[in-house]
Amino acid sequence: MKVIVQHNFRDKENDLVLRTVGEELEVSRKRAEYLANSQLVKTVEDQKGGDPKSPIEAQG
Template sequence: MKIEVIHNFYDKENNLKLRKVGDKYSVSKERGKYLIALKVAKEIPEQKGGDPESPAEA
């Protein structure tokens, strides 16, 4: 699961590293749900398929 930080917090599971607003990183599903419940992060939806924002080059 990928998450984006919406409120600064010190990550207990990573040597109290300061996670700042806007940081994006991968966590386990359980950890992600925990951080979302604490309202310090939001889930980033997984993209299916290729990169829809860049044009296909032929």
């Protein structure tokens, strides 16, 4: 699950790496819920689908 850091924090599960505001991380759902409940990150919904046409085909 993708999350975006809202407040700087040291990541205890990754050798105390400093996570800075705006950084995007890929974490497990359980870890995302824990960090979101601590108000350290904001979860990002996975975007599925999208524009099926290539830019060349879309030019018309």
